[in-house]
Amino acid sequence: MYNNVLQSIENIAVWPVVSFVIFFLFFICLLWWVFTADKKFIEYMADLPLQQGELPTEQAGAAAQENCSTEKKLSSQN
């Protein structure tokens, strides 16, 4: 069944070439963007997981409640 479907696609041989070109261009654009990206934006992105202001495990107990309030403060400052 699928054989017939695939065989009926016209010019199927051109697909691999098209895919290669798409990917080549995609990765060139990706690298270009990555190398020229705004440094502040990259820093902002890298910092996203830390925005909650959580602390390492050993201090977690004492800090858990603080976290909540720190977060509120941080958010309100923004």
Next chain:
Amino acid sequence: MELEKFSYDNKVVKAFIIATVVFGLVGMLVGLTAAIQLFYPIFNFDTQYTTFGRIRPLHTNAIIFAFVGNAMFAGVYYSMQRLLKTRMFSDGLSWIHFWGWQLIILAAAISLPLGMTTSKEYAELEWPIDIAITIIWVVFGWNMIGTIIKRRERHMYVAIWFYIATFITVAVLHLVNSFEIPVNFFKSYSGYAGVQDALVQWWYGHNAVAFFLTTPYLGLMYYFLPKAANRPVYSYKLSIVHFWSLIFIYIWAGPHHLLYTSLPDWAQSLGVVFSIMLIAPSWGGMLNGLMTLRGAWDRVREEPVLKFLVVAVTAYGMATLEGPLLSLKNVNAIAHFTDWIIAHVHVGGLGWNGFLIFGMLYWLVPRMWDTKLFSTKLANLHFWLGTLGIIFYALPMYVSGVVQSLMWKEFNPEGFLVYKNFLETTVQILPLHMLRAVGGSLYLTGAIIMTYNLIKTAYAGNFIANEAAEAAPLAKEYVAPRSGAWHHRVLEHKPVLFAVLSLVVILIGGLMEMVPTFLIKSNVPTISSVKPYTPLELHGRDIYIREGCVNCHTQMVRPFRSETERYGEYSKAGEYVYDHPFLWGSKRTGPDLQRIGGKYSNTWHYNHMLAPDAVSTGSIMPPYPWLFEQVIDKNQTGKKISALRKVGVPYEEGYEAVANEELDKQAMVIASNLKADGIEVAPETEIVALIAYLQRLGQDIKAGKTAEINNEPLPGSPTKN
């Protein structure tokens, strides 16, 4: 802008954590049981439900989908809410997802020991469960995309990208590989046959590792490692390149599981090239993880969470270097079908997934229960037991793999195999199998200690079911900053478009491999003497599938002299055109069986299945006494024939009506043959069907040769292509 008050849902995360721990312990215990059976076969408690062939898939499914799967969902639900500054899209969907997934696990835990299996590795579950998986997976994706759409953080952190790619790709893999025709509610046949089935299966199998065990865990690494180290990821730019190159390249590498098999050579080479390319993104990601700890290495000494994460990322690096090296044909020729592969997957499973999960749990539980970890000492003990467990597991398996492979291939000066009897090579590695079980026990002990530690931690704290948070909503009108703006507009602001692009990226690789294999006839040259199985053989084959024989025996003679000498002619693609599913196997705990037909008498097979150790002294194959009591269900014969005809096996129309007659005739021949040797057996017992199947294996190609010599047409050959 005014802040909105909301809360994060910790309750569903808690549920997934509990499921992770419970199924982790169960999965490891089943694994340990299977490991013990490989040197002490009677550890199957003498019941069919716990023999190696049935519990090996139970172990892999429990670890992959129950332990690693539940932990993935726990981590995704926890991190996603915080990274997107919103509660999950729908609590209802979260709970449907949770309970649906647990029911699927329950169905697997019941159906696999009962022998209901498709026999395709990591996709063993039968079709009704496959449908359930599809529905629950869509619920997960719906919930995830919904959450992304209602987010309060404009930019999607790279972890979210990994989660989206996971959802999309697993959906595609599952749908394509589960294309099967039901025989009844509990049984189906793969829609693909032989070589094509093998290619689809290992495209799936390889990418299940890639997109179930790797990409979501890389997302978790990019979230939890910076959290635990309290510093941002080393290079966010690297993580972007890591993501796109990994999802693009990974999907192509599946054929490296089929090197030297009957898969077309071009597909094998494609798999090798892309596997080698995979080193770059994988190591980029590993270094990104490890370098995140720059300037914080002193804390690794004191902080168990970081210890676990460091070993996890290191194991990721080791496994992702070893994987590409194993896909080189010269290395693969030695390693494939041996314990080396078992070592490789367990460095990944125990090291990368296991340790990342443990690190994540030690980090999450004290925070979610608003307390301190009950005992850092116990966590450190767990770390060392786990690490020693990995070493004691992997090292013996590496040695065992190399020893057995070299023994298989050793010739004496006269040009004969030194170890002609396969069993000699098995007996040699049994002490290493015992050591492996020690490694597994250490690892399991560590996990039990963790369970105790986490329970004590939870009891000492107060669970925060809904964690309060505040954030500003997204502005409706957003003007992206000039620098890098197009990227944001195109991708990060449009999660659905992002998902579609990920889909395109992963589809290209799969299509490029599969379309030609399905399309070009010369890829699977047909052999005119290859005929469909007789009804009795078909029943026998289904018993072979049910008992999981494929877990220890291959049906793929590779074109090496050491193999053709031992087993006979190497395997041809055309021999498998009626094999739904293919049964090539991936591990030789016992010898290959593709040329077993006619090698031994029916009586030998009868006695061997009843007491393998009595026929082959020292054999670690378990006895199968139930095959001598249970009878085949002849009501299913017609249904089996019809289902197979639908997927392309050329049984004549109306063959169902006479199938059982033919079945009886063939069974009578075997029964009377056994009777001549003094063995009384009812013709309808399962053992007769199994013997019929085993005796058929490899016979077609021999029949072809005889006919060629005599220049005679083959009797009853269905089609001549």
